[in-house]
Structures are given as C-alpha cells and as structure tokens.
Amino acid sequence: MRVSDLSAASLAQRLGGGELLFRCGPFTARPTTGIASVVDNFRLLYTDYDLAEGFADFRFEIAPPAGLRRWIRPQVLFSFDGDRPFERFPADQAYPLFEWGFNWCIASTTNRYLIIHAAAVERGGRVLVLPGMPGSGKSTLTAALVSRGWRLFSDEMALVAIEGRDIVPIPRPISLKNESIAVIQSFDPAAVFGHTSHNTAKGSVSHVRVLTADVRRAGEVAQPGWIVFPHYESGAAATLTPRAKPATMLDLASNSFNYRILARLGFEMLCDVVERCDCYDFRYGNLDEAIAIFERLSERG
Amino acid sequence: MNRNALIAGALLRPESLRRLSLGDWENLVGWSRAEQLLPRIAFAAEQLKGLEIPPAVRRHLDSARLAWEGHRRAILWDVNRIATTLAPIETPVVLLKGAAYLVAGLRPAPGRAFSDIDIMVRRETLDAVETALLQTGWQMEELDAYDQHYYRTWMHELPPMQHAFRRTVLDVHHTIAPLTARRAVDAETLFAAAAPVAGGPKLYVLAPVDMLLHAVIHLMQEGEFDKGLRDLFDIDQLLRQFGEEPRFWPALLARSAEHGLDRPLFYAVTQLRRQFETPMPGEFLEEIARRGPPWPAKQLMSAIFHAGISGNSPRLARDFLYIRGHYMRMPLRLLVPHLARKFRHRFDPAEA
Numbered sequence: 001m002r003v004s005d006l007s008a009a010s011l012a013q014r015l016g017g018g019e020l021l022f023r024c025g026p027f028t029a030r031p032t033t034g035i036a037s038v039v040d041n042f043r044l045l046y047t048d049y050d051l052a053e054g055f056a057d058f059r060f061e062i063a064p065p066a067g068l069r070r071w072i073r074p075q076v077l078f079s080f081d082g083d084r085p086f087e088r089f090p091a092d093q094a095y096p097l098f099e100w101g102f103n104w105c106i107a108s109t110t111n112r113y114l115i116i117h118a119a120a121v122e123r124g125g126r127v128l129v130l131p132g133m134p135g136s137g138k139s140t141l142t143a144a145l146v147s148r149g150w151r152l153f154s155d156e157m158a159l160v161a162i163e164g165r166d167i168v169p170i171p172r173p174i175s176l177k178n179e180s181i182a183v184i185q186s187f188d189p190a191a192v193f194g195h196t197s198h199n200t201a202k203g204s205v206s207h208v209r210v211l212t213a214d215v216r217r218a219g220e221v222a223q224p225g226w227i228v229f230p231h232y233e234s235g236a237a238a239t240l241t242p243r244a245k246p247a248t249m250l251d252l253a254s255n256s257f258n259y260r261i262l263a264r265l266g267f268e269m270l271c272d273v274v275e276r277c278d279c280y281d282f283r284y285g286n287l288d289e290a291i292a293i294f295e296r297l298s299e300r301g
Numbered sequence: 302m303n304r305n306a307l308i309a310g311a312l313l314r315p316e317s318l319r320r321l322s323l324g325d326w327e328n329l330v331g332w333s334r335a336e337q338l339l340p341r342i343a344f345a346a347e348q349l350k351g352l353e354i355p356p357a358v359r360r361h362l363d364s365a366r367l368a369w370e371g372h373r374r375a376i377l378w379d380v381n382r383i384a385t386t387l388a389p390i391e392t393p394v395v396l397l398k399g400a401a402y403l404v405a406g407l408r409p410a411p412g413r414a415f416s417d418i419d420i421m422v423r424r425e426t427l428d429a430v431e432t433a434l435l436q437t438g439w440q441m442e443e444l445d446a447y448d449q450h451y452y453r454t455w456m457h458e459l460p461p462m463q464h465a466f467r468r469t470v471l472d473v474h475h476t477i478a479p480l481t482a483r484r485a486v487d488a489e490t491l492f493a494a495a496a497p498v499a500g501g502p503k504l505y506v507l508a509p510v511d512m513l514l515h516a517v518i519h520l521m522q523e524g525e526f527d528k529g530l531r532d533l534f535d536i537d538q539l540l541r542q543f544g545e546e547p548r549f550w551p552a553l554l555a556r557s558a559e560h561g562l563d564r565p566l567f568y569a570v571t572q573l574r575r576q577f578e579t580p581m582p583g584e585f586l587e588e589i590a591r592r593g594p595p596w597p598a599k600q601l602m603s604a605i606f607h608a609g610i611s612g613n614s615p616r617l618a619r620d621f622l623y624i625r626g627h628y629m630r631m632p633l634r635l636l637v638p639h640l641a642r643k644f645r646h647r648f649d650p651a652e653a
Contacts, residue, residue, distance in 0.1 A: 110360075
C-alpha cells in the first residue's frame with residue numbers, strides 16, 4: 001500500500017495520530033502533524049512512497065508550541081521523541097521544517113553509513129556525488145540532472161554502506177531556493193512542486209517531487225563513480241577541472257556528518273570511495289551546458 | 302508502558318528486554334535517545350546473552366554505541382591535553398562528573414552521554430589556569446558584565462570555555478558548591494581525599510563519598526532537571542559500585558554531615574528508591590530518614606522532585622526546582638534580582 005492509496009481524510013487522520021509509517025530508502029519514519037500545510041505538501045510530494053508496518057526508525061512531530069503565542073503570531077516546533085533541537089519557526093515554514101527535521105533525524109543518529117553532505121545521482125550504474133556548500137548550486141544541478149535521466153539518490157546526503165562501500169539511495173523531495181525555483185520550473189515544466197514558503201532563513205523554499213520510478217528503485221544501491229564539487233557562477237562557461245584525490249578526501253571528510261565518529265573505519269571508507277572515483281571541480285553558469293558535460297562523462301564510463 | 306518505567310526497566314533489569322514487542326522497542330529507542338540514554342541501552346543489551354534483537358533495532362543500538370565510542374575518544378584526548386597544559390601549575394587537576402567516571406573506569410561510564418568536561422583546581426591558581434587554557438586554544442564565550450560577575454563572584458567556576466577547534470566545553474571549578482551557597486563545602490577536604498588516576502599528569506578524581514555527594518548536589522541544586530533521570534541513574538550506579546564496600550555507607554553518612562548535605566542526600570535516596578530500587582543497607586536508610594525534613598516538607602519536596610524527574614512534569618514543577626536550585630546557592634538579596642533578570646529575559650519577545 002502506498003500513500004496515494006489513502007484518501008485525503010484518512011491521510012490527515014493518520015498523520016494527526018502518529019499512525020502513518022512510511023518507507024524512505026533504508027529507513028522508516030513516523031511523522032506526526034496536524035498542520036494543514038504539512039499534510040497537504042506531504043500528500044503531494046510523498047504520494048508514491050510505500051507505507052510500512054512495524055518499527056519506525058524516526059518519530060518526529062511538527063506542531064504549534066503550547067501557549068498563547070499561537071493566537072498572535074503562529075509558530076511551529078519540531079520535536080524528535082520529545083527532544084527539541086531547533087528554535088520555533090513561523091508557521092508558514094512548517095513544511096520546510098518537516099524536511100529539515102527529517103534530515104536532522106537521519107544525520108544526527110545514523111552511524112551504520114558514512115554520511116557525506118552531498119547530492120547524489122546515478123546513471124549507468126555509477127553514482128555522481130556532488131558535495132557543496134549552500135549556494136554552490138548543488139540542488140539546482142541535481143533537479144536538472146534528474147529531469148534528464150539521472151536517477152535521484154538524494155539532494156542532501158550521500159549514504160555510503162559499510163559493507164561493500166556502495167552508495168545507498170534515500171530519495172526525498174529536492175529542496176530549491178529563491179531563483180532556482182523559477183529556473184527549474186522553466187527547465188523542467190513537468191516537475192511537480194510543493195507550495196513555496198517565503199521568508200525562511202534561506203529565503204523562499206520549495207520542494208520538487210521525486211519521480212515515481214526513482215522512488216520505486218530506492219532499494220537499488222550503486223557504486224560511486226564521480227566526485228564533483230560544483231560552483232555556480234553567473235555567466236561562466238561549464239568547465240570540468242581534474243582534482244587531486246588527497247585534497248578531495250580531506251574535503252569530503254570535512255563535509256561528512258559522522259566521519260569523526262567512525263574514526264578509522266570512516267577513514268578507510270572514504271579512502272575507498274575516493275579511490276574508485278574520478279574527481280573534479282566544476283564551474284558552470286548554464287544548466288544545458290552542465291547536463292551535456294555530465295552526459296559525456298557518463299558515456300566515457 | 303510509560304516512558305520512565307520502560308527506560309528504567311531496560312537499564313536496571315536488562316532481562317526485561319527479552320519481553321519487548323517491536324512496538325516497545327520503538328518506544329524504547331525513541332524515548333531513551335531523547336533522554337540521551339540510548340548508548341546505555343546498547344551496552345545493557347549487549348551484556349544479555351542470547352538476546353534476539355530485531356535487525357531494525359540493532360542498527361540504532363550500533364549507531365548509538367559508535368557515537369559514544371567516538372565521543373569517548375574525544376573526551377580522553379581533551380582530558381590529556383588539559384592535564385598537559387596545566388601540569389606546570391601548582392594544583393591537582395580533579396576531574397568531576399562524566400569525565401571522572403570515564404577516566405576512572407567507574408560503573409556510570411559505559412554509554413553515559415557527555416555534555417562537557419568539568420575540572421576542579423585550587424582557587425588561588427584560577428588566574429594561572431585561565432591564562433594557560435586561553436593560550437592553548439580555549440576561548441571564553443562572550444558574556445556581558447553581569448554574567449561575568451555572576452560566574453566569577455558568586456558561582457564556583459570560571460565562565461564556561463570552549464575549545465576553538467575541538468568545540469569541547471570546559472567548566473573550571475574551585476569547589477563543588479558555590480561560594481554563596483548556605484552550605485559551604487571545604488574544598489581543601491576534597492583535594493586531600495582525592496585519588497590519582499591515569500590519563501594525564503597530576504590528574505585526580507574525588508574520593509568515592511565526595512563523588513557521590515557531588516552527584517547529589519548536581520541533581521538537587523543545579524536546577525537542571527531535563528536530564529534528571531540520567532543524573533539519578535549516575536547516583537544509582539555509583540552506589541551499586543561503591544556500596545559493595547561495607548565501610549562506604551557509614552563514611553557517606555559522616556561526610557554528608559560534615560559537608561552539610563543531609564537534606565539533598567535524603568531527597569536523592571527517596572527518588573532512588575522510587576525510580577530504581579537501588580539496594581541500600583537498612584541502617585543507612587533509617588539514619589538518613591532521621592536526618593530528613595519534618596513531615597509536610599518531606600511529602601511536598603518528594604512529590605515535586607518526582608514530577609521534575611519524570612519526563613512529563615508540569616512546567617510549574619520545573620520552574621520551582623529552578624528557583625529552588627538557585628535559592629540553595631544564593632542569599633535572597635542576590636537571588637531576587639538575579640531571577641527577576643533571568644525571567645525578564647525569558648518573556649522578552651525580542652528574544653523569543
């Protein structure tokens with residue numbers, strides 16, 4: 001059974017009571033919320049996900065905080081089994097908070113994978129890992145690649161399996177900010193967007209639905225193939241510059257959520273991943289050019 | 302099963318893990334993670350022979366354990382660096398709380414969450430200690446003049462320091478209760494009884510009775526009840542370890558009287574019996590009950606502490622404990638203006 005099999009009323013009821021368990025890549029999650037904007041976005045963006053039975057890896061809640069404030073300037077609060085790692089957010093940002101909170105659950109508790117802060121997409125059985133700071137254009141590039149035949153693993157975290165060192169998909173809606181929203185709307189008119197939240201700490205935020213096929217194939221891992229650090233620069237010609245492996249290794253380590261926790265194992269895993277990848281810096285100012293370059297890269301194998 | 306009963310059961314009677322349904326496991330993993338107790342559950346489960354843990358659950362226990370091992374490595378390294386930095390200064394470096402349990406290999410250590418490192422040094426060396434730490438990468442958070450004054454003049458510590466690269470937080474104390482507290486603890490007696498430990502030059506931990514009483518002070522006076530269950534579990538584990546030595550119990554009673562800590566010890570004992578069924582000798586319990594408060598205060602405080610420690614306490618009980626924690630430390634002429642300032646901050650919409 002999938003989320004799409006539930007009526008709107010039944011979905012809202014289950015989410016309200018913490019009775020909706022769904023599968024997302026290697027994890028199951030049991031979100032609780034009574035907030036209409038979260039329920040509506042969830043129904044739109046997670047429609048293809050399988051419902052699950054049994055154990056929830058993560059249980060979290062998006063709810064208005066107690067107190068009189070809710071009548072003056074409505075706010076929302078994320079809570080992870082009673083733990084509240086974030087401040088309150090304005091109610092308009094409830095859905096982005098749902099996605100950020102879900103990220104936080106995974107990144108702060110999971111050490112059975114090495115987790116790299118990077119987007120990941122696959123083509124021809126090899127994964128393109130795109131680490132990048134905010135503003136590097138990693139999510140925009142990811143959304144564009146996915147619309148041209150690359151399979152989405154994640155726009156936020158590359159999970160490296162301890163056994164086999166493959167990359168494990170955790171496909172979730174792609175988070176786009178500000179100008180990127182319009183850029184992808186025109187680049188991929190078929191993309192399905194959630195509602196846009198304005199005035200967040202990151203500006204305007206909207207999420208793109210994952211393609212049905214990519215949700216269905218979330219169980220298929222693949223080997224790492226390329227590590228590319230994107231740098232968006234308005235007007236720049238797309239150029240791919242080879243990158244030294246030792247420097248790539250250090251940069252990935254500092255972009256990892258749990259490299260230090262995994263210690264020696266983390267070091268060995270990262271060495272192994274970098275060893276198997278071609279590593280590049282990538283400067284780009286135009287998505288069509290960027291896509292063409294990555295297509296050539298994947299055809300070279 | 303309610304939150305505390307499930308967690309306490311898993312920690313103290315690991316046999317109870319054999320009877321958990323998948324739904325119970327989901328509650329136990331989620332709730333104990335929120336209480337920072339999941340690594341402890343992982344250690345408890347590991348000791349249970351032949352326990353079949355569902356694979357989905359095992360991933361969380363393994364993850365929590367790995368995170369704990371990583372944190373442990375970081376703390377041991379920090380302790381080593383701090384001890385090396387302070388070695389030229391004329392003071393023992395006494396580790397307190399979590400770092401002490403870890404370095405001395407005591408029973409509360411496996412799986413215990415670390416928040417910061419606490420050390421105690423001789424008061425007259427505080428300036429030299431502060432300078433040495435500032436020169437080796439430790440930074441003091443920026444505080445306004447009021448907060449500087451609060452820490453340095455009234456409290457028993459320097460303002461918290463954080464390492465620029467490792468991000469560890471360090472609290473430097475010169476005794477285990479604040480200067481202004483009505484119950485002064487003589488730091489000299491603590492240093493005199495402290496025991497050397499490996500892990501760095503001139504490193505010490507408090508004597509068992511002092512360590513136990515410090516844990517009690519922390520639970521009862523610090524006013525931080527959000528992790529109350531964890532603090533109470535520390536005391537339970539220390540008593541189970543130290544209490545195997547029969548001479549420990551009379552020594553604890555004597556030291557408690559000497560430091561003027563009978564009341565806090567009484568309240569802790571009450572909660573231990575209620576939450577953890579900690580084994581304690583009959584004579585000890587009778588004596589500590591004799592030293593407890595008269596009946597109405599006894600009932601009221603017991604109920605409030607219980608509400609504070611149970612995760613689902615009303616806001617009122619926690620506020621009361623916060624104020625009480627300060628009342629125990631500061632005379633009223635300091636306390637009233639201090640709390641007025643803190644509560645004004647809390648309700649200032651500009652800061653919410």
